Amino acid sequence: MKIGIFFCLKVWNMNAKIAIQGIKGSFHHQVAQEYYYQNVEVDECLSFEELIDSLMSGKSDQAVMAIENSIAGPIIPNYALIDKNNLHIIGEHYLDIHQNFMALKGQKIEDILEVHSHPMALLQCMEFLKKYPNIKLVEDKDTAETARRIHQNQLKGIAAIASKTASEMYDLVILAPEIQTINNNMTRFVIINKADNFVSKNEINRASIKFELDHKRGSLAAVLNVMSDCKLNLTKIQSLPKIETPWKYSFFVDVTFEKYEDYAKAKALLTIMAEYFKVLGEYKNTKP
Amino acid sequence: MKIGIFFCLKVWNMNAKIAIQGIKGSFHHQVAQEYYYQNVEVDECLSFEELIDSLMSGKSDQAVMAIENSIAGPIIPNYALIDKNNLHIIGEHYLDIHQNFMALKGQKIEDILEVHSHPMALLQCMEFLKKYPNIKLVEDKDTAETARRIHQNQLKGIAAIASKTASEMYDLVILAPEIQTINNNMTRFVIINKADNFVSKNEINRASIKFELDHKRGSLAAVLNVMSDCKLNLTKIQSLPKIETPWKYSFFVDVTFEKYEDYAKAKALLTIMAEYFKVLGEYKNTKP
Structure with a gap:
């Protein structure tokens, strides 16, 4: 399907x-x-x-x-x-x-004064970067864009952290491959x-939902009990502040399930139990 | 105390x-x-x-x-x-x-080509910034440090987003005050x-805890039921990936309570129920 x-x-x-x-x-x-x-x-x-x-x-x-x-x-x-x-x-x-440390051809790691990359990429390579305390970390908008800029402006002394594809595409040399701290x-x-009519019900076994609860003690536990009774597996939960209402929280939850009917039953119950309930998406679980 | x-x-x-x-x-x-x-x-x-x-x-x-x-x-x-x-x-x-848009004295908003600030500050002022699509957003490490750099290097055409204090400290003029999207x-x-011996038990009414659960359906609901039974109010919950074990999650939870004994009872139960349980801090709730 x-x-x-x-x-x-x-x-x-x-x-x-x-x-x-x-x-x-x-x-x-x-x-x-x-x-x-x-x-x-x-x-x-x-x-x-x-x-x-x-x-x-x-x-x-x-x-x-x-x-x-x-x-x-x-x-x-x-x-x-x-x-x-x-x-x-x-x-x-x-x-x-897979993150790689790359620069202009001819550059050595000792020549590098700054490394530019997306904050998330810098975070993922922190253990490697800590070995080079003299290299200044500069946060940038995009991993590949930095690689392209180094190439276009022939920037010496600056390294990018990006994919192998980016190094090939922008003609850079990888000075250190696979520098992500954790391999997994x-x-x-x-x-x-924009519309939700792209996925057939037959293949849906995962959903992302959002709900808000009143502040009664145990209200989240009650909702999770219902989910559990309806055979939903919770794969993620996070409370997020409600914009415009400081310190009131919404819950963003991901669930997986075997039967759409089980999920549909939970949805019907949550619509009644929660102060606000919304589906962000229903789709196929492809977790490896 | x-x-x-x-x-x-x-x-x-x-x-x-x-x-x-x-x-x-x-x-x-x-x-x-x-x-x-x-x-x-x-x-x-x-x-x-x-x-x-x-x-x-x-x-x-x-x-x-x-x-x-x-x-x-x-x-x-x-x-x-x-x-x-x-x-x-x-x-x-x-x-x-409170975020403010500031630049060198003598500069007008029309002179500004780039605004530098911390990604969080840029995010908080997005509605204001959308009104000036020609001003390039540049992510920076720190709000005040940008203000200082503009002052030290007398950088024209560059604005910072920072506190009123920073504008006074680094002699900049506020071109637009209070530009945060949401006032709250x-x-x-x-x-x-480093040590946890700084807070007296008498004043503790809030705790930040972390726990890991087995992947049985309903295990989080069971834990939240215990918390609710022990009269703990949940003020935040989020699942976070376990480093080195992709897609296994820990839960970071904040709770408030009236009596330390109630919390102590919940702690004793969670230590038994959870695969792993840790207190990140016990302290005084100062939420305004």
Whole structure:
């Protein structure tokens, strides 16, 4: 069924444009290539806000968005962006992240004065970077964009942390490969869409939901009891502050299940129990 | 009792040094001044890792660390830093964040080409910044440090987003005051210490705990039921990935309570129920 839907998108609109965060050679680009197809047309966005604007304005048809990393945790503002714009998660894709330390050809690691990369990438490589206390860390918008800038401006003394693909694409030499602190560095990306009519009920076994509860003690426990009774497995939970109401919380929860009917029953109960209940997406679980 | 302990720290060691993230004029500096005293000596750290190093190495005696913002949510890597280094939360402090758009004297808003600030500050002012699409957003390490750099290098065309104090300290003019999107923009800071012997049991009514559960369905609900039975109020919950074990989760939970005995009972039960249980801190709730 997945193939069917996937096929539809490709056949109906071979010119579909996919918004990605970053430029070609970025991890988002790699996910778009793996989820859709190798030559998928992408709209390169230099922030997640830009990515949402691209989707909302119709400049792109769908978007690929990092949502959670196995080391750094959830990318919380992205949940808020999906929620605020009433977008729908229609799929997910997992990518094993390999980070590499790269610079202009001819440069040695001793020549490097600064390393520029996305804060998340710097965080993922902290143990490696601690070995070089003289190299200044500079936060940047995108991993691949830094690689491209080093190439375009022939910047000496500056290194990028990015994918192997980026080093090939922008003609840089890898001075240290695989510098991520933890080897199991997996990032979960979601595929987002303006409408929710992209996924068939038959293949849905995962959902992302949001709810708000009154402040009675035990109200969250009661909701989780219902989920458990309905045979839902909780794969993530986080309380997030309610904008405009300091220190009131919403809950963002991911669940997996075997039968859609079980989930539908839980949904019906939660709609009654919670002060507010919303589905952010129902899709196929592809956790490796 | 709070005053007693507070007093002890001041009397025993008037030269106590407090690690802050950022430089003088930063929000962390303001918190240190409000929590300790106006002229408290600070160690200016340009990253949270540096702040932890300052504390671990004994360069500073305690540290002030932002942990949660009412708009952007928890600063998740900071939980991991406290946990990994077995540090203790011994207090908390809330600060209402006011952001201001500032530049060199004589500059007008039309002259500004780039605005530099901490990613969190940029995020908090996104609605204002969207009104000026031609101003490039540049992520920087610290709000006050950018203000200082603009002053020191007399940088024209560049604005900072920082506190009113920073504009006064570094002789900049505020071109747009109070540019935070949401007026209720509160940040919660924690006071961290190497030992946990700083807080008297009599004043403890809040705790930050961490636990891991087996993957049986309903195990989180069971734990929350126990907490509710022990009259604990849950003020925050988040699942975080277990480093080195992709997609296995720990739970970071904050609770408040009236009687320490109730909390002690819950602790005893959780120690038995959870696969792993740890207290990150027991301290006084100061939520305004």
